[in-house]
Amino acid sequence: MIASIKTRLPILMAITAIGLLPTLGQAAEPAPAPSDAGIDQLDCRTLLRLGGDERAYTLLYFHGFVSGKNNQTRLEVQEMAMATDQVVEHCIDHPKENLLPVFEKYRKAK
Numbered sequence: 001m002i003a004s005i006k007t008r009l010p011i012l013m014a015i016t017a018i019g020l021l022p023t024l025g026q027a028a029e030p031a032p033a034p035s036d037a038g039i040d041q042l043d044c045r046t047l048l049r050l051g052g053d054e055r056a057y058t059l060l061y062f063h064g065f066v067s068g069k070n071n072q073t074r075l076e077v078q079e080m081a082m083a084t085d086q087v088v089e090h091c092i093d094h095p096k097e098n099l100l101p102v103f104e105k106y107r108k109a110k
Contacts, residue, residue, distance in 0.1 A: 042099045044091030059084055066107045083107050
């Protein structure tokens with residue numbers, strides 16, 4: 001898992017950044033939320049049920065959210081991969097827990 005994240009993560013980050021470039025200069029209308037659940041209400045079970053790109057983008061989003069919250073502008077890929085593995089393992093053992101506190105636990109600011 002770590003090897004696949006190491007190779008895919010920079011690509012996913014670049015795709016995400018490139019995808020956001022056209023909208024930076026435009027006034028965007030807020031997209032309708034798929035549900036009333038916020039980032040602090042997403043649970044581990046939901047993450048585990050996501051597949052492929054959805055899971056990768058969700059993990060990437062949470063890494064970015066927690067990095068911003070911790071005022072981290074740089075994160076080593078290996079540390080991110082290790083934290084991702086720890087989050088997924090934690091979620092397998094505790095599927096009812098909210099995902100945000102789990103991310104915060106394994107992504108403590110250094």
